[in-house]
Amino acid sequence: MTHFQKLKTTSILKWVSSDKHLTLSEIPFFLIKRALHTTKASLFEANLIPSSQTLTLISILNWVSSFSSDNNLNLSKIQFSLNRRALHTTKASVLESSPIPSSQTQTLISDTDITDAQSALRDYLHSTRSFQFTDAEYISKNSPNFLRNLIERVENKQEIGRSITRYLRYHPINEFEPFFDSIGLNPSEFNHLLPRKLMFLSDDDLLLENFHFLCNYGFPGCKIGKIYMGETEVFKYEYGVLSSKLKAYEELGMSKTSVIKLIGCSPCLLIGGVNEVFVEVLEELKSLGIECDWIGGCLSEKNSYDWNKVLGLLHMFSKIGCNGEELRALLIRNPEILLDNSGKTTNSLIGLLIKLGVPMIEIRSLLLQFPQVQVGTFIMNLRQGLTLLVEIEMEDKEIQKIVRTHSKILGLCSFKRPTSLLTKLNVGKKRLCRIIQEDPNQLMNWILGTKVSPFPPLPSSYEDQVKSIFLVDLGFVENSNEMKRALKLFRGKSDELQERFDCLVKAGLNSNDVSNIVKNAPHILNQSRDVIEKKIDFLVHGMGYPVESLVSFPSYVAYTIERVKLRYSMYKWLRDEGIASPMLALSTIVASSDKKFVNKYVNNHPKGPEVWEKFKKSLSSG
Numbered sequence: 001m002t003h004f005q006k007l008k009t010t011s012i013l014k015w016v017s018s019d020k021h022l023t024l025s026e027i028p029f030f031l032i033k034r035a036l037h038t039t040k041a042s043l044f045e046a047n048l049i050p051s052s053q054t055l056t057l058i059s060i061l062n063w064v065s066s067f068s069s070d071n072n073l074n075l076s077k078i079q080f081s082l083n084r085r086a087l088h089t090t091k092a093s094v095l096e097s098s099p100i101p102s103s104q105t106q107t108l109i110s111d112t113d114i115t116d117a118q119s120a121l122r123d124y125l126h127s128t129r130s131f132q133f134t135d136a137e138y139i140s141k142n143s144p145n146f147l148r149n150l151i152e153r154v155e156n157k158q159e160i161g162r163s164i165t166r167y168l169r170y171h172p173i174n175e176f177e178p179f180f181d182s183i184g185l186n187p188s189e190f191n192h193l194l195p196r197k198l199m200f201l202s203d204d205d206l207l208l209e210n211f212h213f214l215c216n217y218g219f220p221g222c223k224i225g226k227i228y229m230g231e232t233e234v235f236k237y238e239y240g241v242l243s244s245k246l247k248a249y250e251e252l253g254m255s256k257t258s259v260i261k262l263i264g265c266s267p268c269l270l271i272g273g274v275n276e277v278f279v280e281v282l283e284e285l286k287s288l289g290i291e292c293d294w295i296g297g298c299l300s301e302k303n304s305y306d307w308n309k310v311l312g313l314l315h316m317f318s319k320i321g322c323n324g325e326e327l328r329a330l331l332i333r334n335p336e337i338l339l340d341n342s343g344k345t346t347n348s349l350i351g352l353l354i355k356l357g358v359p360m361i362e363i364r365s366l367l368l369q370f371p372q373v374q375v376g377t378f379i380m381n382l383r384q385g386l387t388l389l390v391e392i393e394m395e396d397k398e399i400q401k402i403v404r405t406h407s408k409i410l411g412l413c414s415f416k417r418p419t420s421l422l423t424k425l426n427v428g429k430k431r432l433c434r435i436i437q438e439d440p441n442q443l444m445n446w447i448l449g450t451k452v453s454p455f456p457p458l459p460s461s462y463e464d465q466v467k468s469i470f471l472v473d474l475g476f477v478e479n480s481n482e483m484k485r486a487l488k489l490f491r492g493k494s495d496e497l498q499e500r501f502d503c504l505v506k507a508g509l510n511s512n513d514v515s516n517i518v519k520n521a522p523h524i525l526n527q528s529r530d531v532i533e534k535k536i537d538f539l540v541h542g543m544g545y546p547v548e549s550l551v552s553f554p555s556y557v558a559y560t561i562e563r564v565k566l567r568y569s570m571y572k573w574l575r576d577e578g579i580a581s582p583m584l585a586l587s588t589i590v591a592s593s594d595k596k597f598v599n600k601y602v603n604n605h606p607k608g609p610e611v612w613e614k615f616k617k618s619l620s621s622g
Contacts (some may be wrong), residue, residue, distance in 0.1 A: 109151055116161035117147045121178065124168045129175070129200070135208075138221060143181035175201045183211070184225035193232070210235045213242050218260050223301065230267035230304075248274045252282055258296025265299050266307070277307045284314045288328040298335040306342040313343030316350060320364045330368055336375055337367070345375045352379065353407070356386075357400045366407055378411040385410035385443070389436070391418040392429040398437055406440040414448045421446055426454035470497055474515040486522040500525045500532060507536045508547040521554040535561055543568050545586055553587045562619055564590055569615045570602060579604050 118140045125136035140147075150173075154163035179201055180190035201208055214224055228235060234242065249259045249269070262269065269275045282292055299305070317327050331338055337346050346367075353363050371378070389399045403410065415421070422432065425446075435442055435455075446452060467487055468478065476483040490497060504514045518525060524532075535557055539545050542565075550556060556564070567589045574580040580601060592600070602608040 109148060113151060113157075113160045114144075114147060117151055117164055120161045120164035120168065121147065121150070123165070125175075128168070129202075131201075139178050139182045142183075142221060143178035145187055146178040146181045172199065174199045180225065180228075182221060183228060184222040185229065189225075189229060193228075206237065207235045209239060210237055210242050217246060218256055219264070223264055226264060227267040227270075231271055234267065234270050242270070245270050245274075252279065253292035254296060255293050258293045261296050261299045261301065264301050265303060266305050275307065277311055281307055281311050281314065284311065285331075288324050288331070290328060290331065294332075298339055300339075305339070306344075309342040309344055309347070310338060313338060313347055316347065317367075320350070320360045320367070322364055322368065326368050330370065334370055334372065337370060340375045345379060349375060349379045349382070352382070353403070356403045358404050358407070362404055369408075371408060371412055373412060381414050382407065382411045385413070385415060388415050388418050388421070392422070392432050392436075394433045394436070398433070402436065402440050406443070409440065409443050413444060415443065415446050416448055416452070421452070424452040424454065431455075467497065470501075474501075474518055476519070482519070486518075489522045490525065496529075497525050500527065500529055503529045503532050504536075504550075507533070509550065513548070513551050517550055517554040521558065524554055524557040527557055531561075532557060535564070538564065539586075543586075545583075549586045553585075553591075556586060556590060559590055566615055566619050567597065569619075570597075570608075570612055573611055573615075574601055574605060574608070577605055579608075 121143075122136045122140035125131040125139060126133050129136075131139075150164055150167075151157075151160060153171075154160070154167050156163040174194065176194050176198070177187075177190075180193065181187070185193075195204070198204060211224060214227070215221055219227075246259055246263070249262065250256065252274070254262065266278075269278060282295070285295065286292070322330070340346065350363055350367075353366070354360075386399065386403070389402065416424070422429065425432065427435070464487065467490060468483070471483050471486055472478055476486065501514060501518065504517065505511055509517070527535075536547060536550075538561060539549065539556065540547055571580055571584060571589050575582060575584075598609075598612065602612045605611075
């Protein structure tokens with residue numbers, strides 16, 4: 001025996017890992033194999049393999065063997081392979097583990113491999129575990145996730161059937177895993193359902209008995225998992241109980257096909273006696289002349305149903321005045337009205353219309369003539385339409401009027417966003433409101449996916465003509481850019497503009513000065529007469545500035561009185577403290593930003609910030 005053979009495994013691993021430039025030719029191959037057959041503890045002790053990954057020893061040995069003739073293979077290559085998947089248990093437990101195969105691994109498994117694996121599993125369940133042949137075949141052919149995991153466990157991928165047969169001979173499986181897989185459950189769904197103390201299905205005879213009964217009744221095996229997830233208690237029923245429950249629903253007048261769909265959607269109906277609420281739903285439908293099997297044909301296996309809500313909606317139809325013939329025609333034409341989200345969606349639609357002030361008689365009319373569209377889509381479009389009307393600032397009364405008269409258009413159409421619509425139409429919000437109010441059918445031209453043409457500019461109105469004359473009198477050049485800009489800025493009526501102009505003249509300014517003020521700052525005439533008078537009064541009597549100050553700084557009128565009072569109060573205090581110069585320019589006091597005003601003036605006095613905050617609180621509370 002060489003001195004290498006006398007070394008302990010951990011010593012070998014430490015020695016190998018200490019020299020990253022060591023080539024494979026310098027390491028006797030049997031030592032590598034011996035090292036790789038060590039336990040988890042030894043490998044971790046050598047710091048070769050991180051514990052957060054997983055590794056199969058057989059795959060590593062095969063990999064090392066394949067490169068044993070390469071004398072230039074660097075140890076870093078071996079360590080890279082080891083670090084890809086770390087060993088978290090001993091060799092035996094690794095073989096028993098069930099790693100979930102990656103999508104790349106799954107693509108390498110051929111149809112032939114799957115077929116061989118199915119046969120091996122079927123033979124094991126039937127011959128070794130004494131399953132009925134039909135059960136063994138069903139489980140083996142309908143548990144794809146379990147089969148892939150099983151294929152991953154075996155060493156020899158060239159002979160899958162033999163490898164699995166040999167593996168199963170020494171490694172008994174938890175039979176609940178392929179069973180749950182075969183009834184349509186994913187591993188993530190059934191992992192917490194696995195019995196803690198059972199491995200063999202034969203130990204739970206009631207589970208198999210009830211499964212067999214459901215299959216014989218007509219339930220597809222792959223759909224039984226939904227029943228198990230919804231009501232596990234069903235599979236603990238004694239012999240004959242499940243049969244009596246299903247027969248009870250047949251006696252209500254439902255066919256086997258309808259009962260299968262019903263229970264598949266609502267497994268809770270198998271708990272306790274016959275569900276009284278569901279019976280009431282059937283009675284209500286019978287009173288409308290609708291047969292019991294109708295509801296079975298309308299149910300979706302993808303959904304679950306709350307029969308209390310369905311019954312509540314049927315009662316709501318009665319409250320809003322729907323008679324039997326009308327409601328029967330509606331439900332047969334559009335079953336989703338009743339069953340979409342167990343009726344909750346239709347109830348939401350009714351509630352929204354009531355909040356918008358739509359009378360019950362008009363809600364009834366809408367429902368009875370409901371278009372061929374999903375209720376969920378209708379209510380989503382309706383809300384988007386309301387958002388459009390709100391964002392263009394239409395008055396509430398006008399919105400309610402449009403909803404009452406054109407709710408179908410709002411519910412059937414998906415409109416462009418308000419900002420996009422205003423841009424493409426080249427109109428303002430007020431004009432768009434007026435267009436919709438005059439002809440709500442215009443909304444149909446603004447559906448998503450349609451091309452929108454801009455509206456032509458409005459012809460000059462009488463108001464615009466009067467405003468133009470007013471501006472020309474002030475000295476504006478007709479049709480000049482300056483005049484167009486002023487017309488866009490004006491918000492008041494023509495007579496209000498003249499009234500506000502006269503207000504400035506009465507304050508002590510001559511007409512020429514006021515004309516110049518309006519030319520420089522047309523927006524000041526958007527202030528009401530009362531507001532202008534109040535601001536001028538504070539300028540003259542509160543601040544002590546002459547009214548002529550407005551000629552050099554007309555924008556004073558546009559600032560809020562609160563801002564002016566705050567700035568002036570602070571300036572007056574600084575002036576009294578000898579910090580600010582007397583009669584500071586009005587624009588300097590009012591127009592500069594808060595940050596600039598504070599940095600340039602307030603912070604010049606140690607108590608300035610404190611006084612500033614005091615004035616702010618005083619004005620806000622006042």
